[in-house]
Amino acid sequence: MNLMVNQNYQFNLAYQGAVSYINYLVDFGDGTQTGWFSGTLSTTTPVSYIFTKTGEFSITVSARSVVGMQVKIRIFNILYY
Numbered sequence: 001m002n003l004m005v006n007q008n009y010q011f012n013l014a015y016q017g018a019v020s021y022i023n024y025l026v027d028f029g030d031g032t033q034t035g036w037f038s039g040t041l042s043t044t045t046p047v048s049y050i051f052t053k054t055g056e057f058s059i060t061v062s063a064r065s066v067v068g069m070q071v072k073i074r075i076f077n078i079l080y081y
Helices: none
Strands: 008-013 021-027 037-040 045-050 055-065 070-080
Touching: 008 021, 021 045
Parallel strands: none
Antiparallel strands: 008 045, 021 037, 021 055, 055 070
8 A cells, every 4th residue: 555654644543342341552564653542342443544655664563452451453555756
């Protein structure tokens, strides 16, 4: 995916599962992370980010439930020119 630098991009996170409360952490692959933030079952949670440099970045999302279960999911790679 080729995107432009200094543009605001929005990613939508959603979860369906056995728990009604979920926490997310997004790593944008350029040294920036969101920190843990909350989401809810079957609800889309928007995340916005502006990349300020060129390169190839792997965006990953970690999710954990109230009981502490944590899963890391690699979303996609992006390449900036």
